[in-house]
Amino acid sequence: MSRTIVIVGSGPGGMYAAQGFLDKDPECRVDVIERLPSPFGLIRGGVAPDHQKTKRVSKAYERTLSNDRVRYIGNVEVGKDIAVTELLRIYDAVVLAYGAPHDNRLGVDGEDLPNVFGSNAFVGWYNGHPDFRDLNPDLGVKSAVIIGVGNVALDVARVLAKTNSEMSITDLVDYAADAAQSSPVTDIHMLGRRGPVEAAFTNVELREMGGLENAAPIMNPDHLPGKIVADYMSDRDLRLREKNIETMRSFLDVSLEDKNKRVHFGFFLSPIEILGQNSVEGVRCERTTVDENGKVHSTGETVDIPAQIVITCIGSRAFPIDDVPFNDDWGVVENEEGKVSDRLYAVGWLKRGASGTIGTNKNDSLEVVDKIIAEYDDGGRAGCDGMDTLLKERNVRVVSFEEWQIIDRLEVEAAPPGAPRRKFITPTEMIAALDAAQVAA
Numbered sequence: 503m504s505r506t507i508v509i510v511g512s513g514p515g516g517m518y519a520a521q522g523f524l525d526k527d528p529e530c531r532v533d534v535i536e537r538l539p540s541p542f543g544l545i546r547g548g549v550a551p552d553h554q555k556t557k558r559v560s561k562a563y564e565r566t567l568s569n570d571r572v573r574y575i576g577n578v579e580v581g582k583d584i585a586v587t588e589l590l591r592i593y594d595a596v597v598l599a600y601g602a603p604h605d606n607r608l609g610v611d612g613e614d615l616p617n618v619f620g621s622n623a624f625v626g627w628y629n630g631h632p633d634f635r636d637l638n639p640d641l642g643v644k645s646a647v648i649i650g651v652g653n654v655a656l657d658v659a660r661v662l663a664k665t666n667s668e669m670s671i672t673d674l675v676d677y678a679a680d681a682a683q684s685s686p687v688t689d690i691h692m693l694g695r696r697g698p699v700e701a702a703f704t705n706v707e708l709r710e711m712g713g714l715e716n717a718a719p720i721m722n723p724d725h726l727p728g729k730i731v732a733d734y735m736s737d738r739d740l741r742l743r744e745k746n747i748e749t750m751r752s753f754l755d756v757s758l759e760d761k762n763k764r765v766h767f768g769f770f771l772s773p774i775e776i777l778g779q780n781s782v783e784g785v786r787c788e789r790t791t792v793d794e795n796g797k798v799h800s801t802g803e804t805v806d807i808p809a810q811i812v813i814t815c816i817g818s819r820a821f822p823i824d825d826v827p828f829n830d831d832w833g834v835v836e837n838e839e840g841k842v843s844d845r846l847y848a849v850g851w852l853k854r855g856a857s858g859t860i861g862t863n864k865n866d867s868l869e870v871v872d873k874i875i876a877e878y879d880d881g882g883r884a885g886c887d888g889m890d891t892l893l894k895e896r897n898v899r900v901v902s903f904e905e906w907q908i909i910d911r912l913e914v915e916a917a918p919p920g921a922p923r924r925k926f927i928t929p930t931e932m933i934a935a936l937d938a939a940q941v942a943a
């Protein structure tokens with residue numbers, strides 16, 4: 503008997519699950535519901551605009567959505583347009599894949615001052631995610647603090663540090679490009695509670711910081727260990743960290759001459775307060791040390807770093823919808839190896855929290871698909887027809903995959919020379935452009 507599966511969210515977690523069903527159950531049909539007209543989650547709205555190669559993974563997801571047994575149901579929000587309980591009535595299995603888009607809080611005084619942002623908001627803003635279109639960060643600043651020492655912190659630093667010509671070949675949205683290019687920022691501080699050994703950079707991304715046109719990385723040579731002593735790390739981790747230390751050591755040779763911007767790697771600094779009354783004036787940090795087990799210890803000494811904007815890159819969490827059980831401590835949907843409850847499952851960041859690379863989602867989603875197939879019941883539910891009836895009754899304007907392809911083509915056609923696309927931002931803009939293109943055709 504053919505089963506119908508619905509996947510909620512079209513990011514990597516959801517798309518690898520969709521392809522998994524196609525490969526492992528030759529009879530099934532899959533609907534992918536996405537709250538935005540545009541698919542692929544953080545590939546469009548998170549991955550850095552100057553990392554177009556990484557974004558190319560979406561080509562594989564497009565192939566999945568082009569399969570006859572898959573439907574893309576864009577512009578439909580679960581929890582608003584349709585409830586999870588309704589999906590469970592219509593489909594044989596429901597796979598939640600709606601990500602972890604809410605920024606973790608730092609939990610220090612001053613965090614709610616204007617011009618303090620979480621990375622989801624700030625990255626969403628420069629990537630044209632409609633939720634953050636009106637964030638309006640003030641980049642008319644001399645000094646910026648980025649809290650966090652991972653790849654997202656590097657992404658944010660590059661957007662602030664790169665030149666117009668470096669960014670002209672990206673899909674950075676116009677309003678963000680204007681704000682970044684007219685910004686007088688000269689000093690960008692990345693702060694980490696721990697040291698360079700523990701920093702979560704991947705080496706390719708770290709190396710990029712040594713080759714920027716108008717910005718130089720600044721390292722404190724005293725922070726770079728001759729030999730790494732970290733008993734808690736695997737041999738593989740140690741090798742990766744050694745490579746990072748080597749790269750950071752090479753930054754000591756990068757000339758500051760004819761560079762107007764500096765990206766400071768501020769290790770062993772734990773932010774304890776964002777300073778300022780009505781606007782950000784700086785970040786107060788406690789100096790720390792790290793022992794051979796990776797544990798952080800405060801020295802009691804404080805240091806103030808001047809800044810007029812603060813962006814925290816300290817991870818994110820999911821949010822509960824409907825009656826889905828939620829683990830508030832971990833910021834994920836309550837699940838056991840992907841199973842939430844009878845016929846209800848979770849994959850991606852919603853399942854395991856915000857960590858790992860795009861590829862990490864693949865095996866993880868495939869494991870959950872295996873579990874779902876093993877747990878299939880007798881089936882026989884209304885499936886895709888039931889969904890169509892419900893959405894029609896509710897008058898929801900669905901964006902199909904073919905319609906998304908039209909929007910995609912319009913974005914690519916509107917690209918300035920050298921750039922991959924000019925993004926539409928809001929669903930309203932996308933649908934208006936789509937309607938106009940369909941009338942013209």
Ligand SMILES: Cc1cc2nc3c(=O)[nH]c(=O)nc-3n(C[C@H](O)[C@H](O)[C@H](O)COP(=O)(O)OP(=O)(O)OC[C@H]3O[C@@H](n4cnc5c(N)ncnc54)[C@H](O)[C@@H]3O)c2cc1C
Binds near residue numbers: 536553
């Ligand atoms: C800033 C940033 C940069 C990154 N850069 C890289 C990188 O360069 N390389 C790399 O390997 N990894 C990178 N990652 C990690 C990678 O993006 C994630 O591993 C991956 O996107 C997680 O996939 P997901 O499907 O769980 O979530 P998401 O990608 O967030 O997808 C969730 C989808 O669900 C949709 N949705 C949300 N709510 C609803 C709802 N109620 N109804 C219907 N749909 C809904 C969302 O719109 C979204 O499309 C980055 C992450 C971030 C935050």
